[in-house]
Amino acid sequence: MSHHMLLAGPAAETTRVLAYWVLAVISVTSALGMILARRAVHCAMMLALVMLSLAVMYVELGAPFLAFVQVIVYTGAVLMLFLFVLMIVGITAADSIIETIRGQRLWAALGGIALLVLLSLVIGHAAIGPSPPATAKFGNGNLNALAQLLFTKYVFPFELTSALLITAALGAMVLAHRERTGPKPTQRELAARRIASGRPTPLPGPGTYAQHNAVDMPALLPDGTQSSLSVSPVLSGPTPDVSDYPEGLPEGSSEAEPARLASPAGSAGSADSGGQEAGDQW
Amino acid sequence: MVSPAHFIALSVILFVIGAVGVLVRRNAIVVFMCVELMLNAANLAFVAFARMHNGLDGQLIAFFVMVVAAAEVVVGLAILTSIFRARRSASVDDANLMKY
């Protein structure tokens, strides 16, 4: 039973070349897109695209199991983690184009080109012939061969990585966790705070009386104007509501900082549970 | 015929793009993403070499790289959130107190 690659035979050859070039173009453009996109979310999406194209390449290179792991673990989990953190940081945070450090871009470009030239020099000199004929372990025997290799030759690194993962998890928890410094606000306090805040009634839900009730569609007030309070600040992003700045818009606030999240005057930064007022003061 | 050299060349390009990305972008998260890109480029090269040397060691190393990348992302982002919570900004340039 010839265990061989999913795609075999001459016809496969052209498809493999075609696939390579398509994937190459996709991955490079999306990589460039990633570093050039102004908004972080777009970068994340671009990165996802690159990862997926890589997954396909793995398949072509005879590493089907790795391809799936790439898709599931890497793109699925790690990238999503990015998005999750991105949500915390503020989805609308976009970098400004102007470069603050003098000569950074110039030198970065020069460094990149030099690195490129250097590595290509290396590859040029390296004698990389055509790949040897595919054997089973690159085909569907890949998983068994991998498992055998992993638990014989690389068992010690395997144990080490498990230790690494545990410490990483523990580290993340320690870093991100914040002890509660004050007493947990009781129901009574929340009620009192709600009344004192001057708006005891709940905010209108997104999309009320608007065209559609998408999450980021602001509701319409009786006089027809849009109510910014109806959209969660995480989504609303950089369109600062005029009412938040009695003294007028601070100039140059196009900076990534969503003014909205700056905690309104008065309330201390103490940790209180994310009340209806969206956008916790983290 | 698609020889591993093609893939290695691609990985080089991706790696350089990642490196330049790290240098150019100011948002911490995007920097992390660029680092991830560089790691992925490295994985690609590993797999290409595995294929070339007709052995699976490369692929296994790629696994380990993924594990490390995951750990790195977890800790990195944790640091980032704690910085963000204290400083209200995710820009890499704002954390420049450790200077002359």
Place this chain on the structure above:
Amino acid sequence: MSNFPWLTVAGAIPLVGAVVIGMTPGRSAPGSPADRRARDLLVKQIALVTSLVTLGIIIAMAVQYNTGGPRFQFTQTYQWIPQFGVHYAVGVDGIALVLILMSVVLMPVVVLASWNDVEGGSNPAGEPPARRSVKSYFAMMLVLETMMIGVFAATDVFLFYVFFEAMLIPMYFMIGSFGVGQRQYAAVKFLLYSLLGGLLMLVAVIALYVYSTHGGHQGTFLFTQLSHLSLSPTVQKWLFLGFFIAFAIKAPLWPFHTWLPDAATAAQPGAAVLLVGVLDKVGTFGMLRYCLDLFPSGAHFFTPLIIVLSVIGVLYGAVVAIGQRDIKRLIAYTSVSHMGLITLGIFVMTSQGQTGATLYMVNHAFATGALFIIAGFMISRRRSTLISDYGGVQSVAPILAGTFLIAGLASLALPGLSTFVSEFLVLVGTFTRYEAAAILATAGIILAAIYILWMYQRTMTGPIKPEVAKMPDLKGRELWAVAPLIALIIVLGVYPKPIIDIINPAVTKTLVEAHSTNPVPPHPAPAAATAGTTSDVRHRARASHVAQAQAASKRVSVTLRQRSSA
């Protein structure tokens, strides 16, 4: 020679003294100011007794030194770091013995002179140093004495280098924390200058060791073995340079001299005496012992340059000294001029020149030491170091003025005082080989007369200034500090023979090592005439009447001719 470890014991005693002083309860210990003053007095007495005991031992050793004997005497050699061939090797030749004698004689005098320097005794405008402890000052002085003896007694290049560098630390603190005026700047400048030199020397020392391992035998630092080492001329040149620059900085040769005036002005007078009196001599001693012996062809190669630098140093030091307004700074510049003469004497490579130079090292220590100490007494009385603040002191304090005059005359090389003998020997030695250098250096004695007498005239003679009117004269302790120096200056001036007899054989051996001989006079006088009547001829001739006297003088001249041609 008894194999009693003279040098080690002599070196150890000041260290023991320092430790004992260290153990006395310090300033922070409880007790009224009276107790504290009593404790300080105890510390000073311990220091004085220790230095006197060391002096006694060294004199006992010197008495047993047999001038005709082998080059190094009282030698001891113990393995210290066998892997590198480093030995704790001590031994004294004529030159080292004389210099050790000089330093141990200076030490009790300096201790006496700086009795209450630490309590702001001799600070201008009376500002006391920031509450420094008497204890650490005198302890450091004694430690410095150990290192002085060590550096002259070491016959192992590595040991010499260790002491050479170690001496800087106590002196740095004595200038830095106990000094006056810009003491920090001066102390750091002094330290960096000497360290720079020291590091160059370290390179040369290591290279020397490496060359000693060539030809398979185990590398060594022992001076006696190293001097038989045959090195190629280019190597010798470089190693000579390494050693020479360190010594040129230490004994301030002209371009490297700027640290001395600052350090001497900033230091207390006692510390300044040690700095100028002994630390400078380590430089010239090093040149004589190490540069000439180990690297003869290197020495011959650089001699013209060094001669030029020394003559410049002589004249430059003198001219700048004339222009000074601060007493201590003036004295410091005079010693730059004198050190120029010493280096000139060394590198002229004639036995007169080198014997004169060695004798000059000793005399310069006494003459300039006396000048510094008396200047210190003047400053402690009038609280100012500016010459213009003094006037007519001679009529108010005649003894102080008298001793100051004798010390001044000694430093301008008046015949009958010690410095004349050495200066004349150096100049004669230079003349036999480099006439032009000798003429210029001799012109230096006019400048010497000018700066000393002009200073003496501005401070001591003329109408009495009101602030100086009530200046007390030298009393008890101060007299005891200065009297030995003045006595030595006069005695060595009238009868220098015993010291010269110790130095001369050592110098002739150095010259043989340095492959250089004395220039022979072109028209030597017939031997009969040069014989002159030495004292032993006198006794023999007394009985005979005139005819026999003629015969006697002929016989004597024959013996003299053999001796002089040696």
Place this chain on the structure above:
Amino acid sequence: MTGSVHSALMPQAAAALTTYHATGIQDAAGLLLAFPLAGAAILLLGGKRTNSWGHYVGVAMPLLAFAYGVAAYVQMLGYPAAHRSRELTLYQFIDVGRFQVPLGLQLDQLSICFVLLITGVGSLIHIFAVGYMSHDPERRRFFGYMNLFLAAMLLLVLGNNYLALYAGWEGVGLASYLLIGFWQYKDSAAVAAKKAFIANRVGDVGLSLGIMLMFAQFGTVTFQGVFAAVPSASHGVVTAIGLLLLLGACGKSAQVPLQSWLLDAMEGPTPVSALIHAATMVTAGVYLIVRSAPIFDLTPDARLAVAIVGAVTLLFGAIIGCAKDDIKKALAGSTMSQIGYMMLAAGLGPAGYVFAIAHLLAHGFFKAGLFLGAGSIKHEMNEEVDMRRFGGLAKVMPITWVTFGLAYLAIIGIPPLSGFFTKDPIIDAAFAKGGTSGALLGTAALIGAGITGFYMTRVMLMTFHGERRWDDTVHPHEAPPVMTWPMIVLAIGSVFAGGLLIVDNRLLNFLGPVTGVPPTRHGLWTWSGIVALALVVVAFGIAYALYGRREIPVTAPAGSPVTVAARKDLYGDAINEGLLMRPGQWLTRLSVFFDNRGVDGLVNSLAAATGGSSGRLRKLQSGFVRSYALSMLVGGVLLVGALLLVRL
């Protein structure tokens, strides 16, 4: 070797005579030094306790030395002429390789003359000083320094090698420094003392270089050795030695190039001026040249230089003497010119040495007499020295007048007195030298004799004759006997000394073996002597006309440019200031500035440079993570590139 005395006309140089070992009394020649040294030590170290009896010790020591000198002289006369040079070594001073210097004393005819002069005149002056300094609180220190001076001067004349001579030479310079600046509370005295010492030091440099050259050439510095080796030396070397010795002599004997200090030296007490700056120290230069006769005999041009210096100083001193109102400065000017005579004589070679010494000895007597006279006047006129304030003292101070007068007659060379006997042979020998130089030197000497007559008469008239110009705050009367007796003895000496020495060649025979024998003189009256006498008489007439008859104004009249110049020492000081002092000060300020800015500036700027550059490098740590990342990338690329480069 016994040189026959009455040899042919040609002057015969002294052969290098052999010296023998001193025996008998002379063996204790060390005492000559010991006495004054002991005196000085007792007085200086004794301190206040010796104040009461200090001066007696001070006087006793020179007298003892004089007694010993006479004894040694008598013993020397006992020896045959050729065996009179005796030598004795106290101890070996320096013995380094070939440079062997014994501290030896040489007692021969020349040094015994000087010993007798120094101790004899010295003792008289010490006795005079007891009276003169009676009311000075520091008298003890004065006598201490005077004894120190005597010891140094005796070492100078007795030393048997040039280094001992040099030691005495500078010792004398020190003593003159201490004594000129004795009243050191006066700023002028301190400045004069410093000036004297430094001027002497310039001369000493010449002498020491001469000694070094001798050692370099002959390998020895003893007189015997040098004189034996000199004939074999090259002409250039011997001339160089001669000129260097001349420079030394000029420094010490205040000859022309280095003469400015002598007139300022009058700041010291008068006995000092009498002993040091008239009789003994200033003649040391002449002694040096006469002692080094064998050297000078071989270099005609060095001898000519000596003669020229002598002649020039002779006129220089005479002119200055005419214009000085201060009696001591006038006498100092005359000393300078009389020493010019001796130098001139010494410069004539064997023909003149004996006459130089004769004139020196006679000059010792009458010049000391003149100075003591001036001292007693100053003592009585409570420290007034300006002759314009004197006048008519003859009646008030008869003894001083007589002694001063006799010395005055002696110095201007009136026949029966010593001046005539010692000065005329010099003029005659100068002319006898022949050639243009002889004529020039002779005429200079003649003119000098004339001017001497003029200024000495001027001093005599202004001081003792004419009306009283001192007011009644001063009431001079005769000096106490302790001061007048030495003056009387000196006056007697100045009358007979010349005759004793020169008549029937007594000194000539005595010094012959040491300094060579001059051509015999036939009769006392030579034509040059007569012309000189005539000039003196004419000068006397002029002086009498100017100062004898006319009223002497109390304030000095403006006077012709020559007198103005003479008042300013013929601008000697101005030249020194312009040529040496001002450039010297400028050089000192420049070098002090160079030292602070230049050498020190270099060191400090090195320190600043390191500080500055590290400051700039610090800026690289900008705090931005991205710039660090960039430097990592660039560094990495460079490293890999280098590795590749090497591997490729």
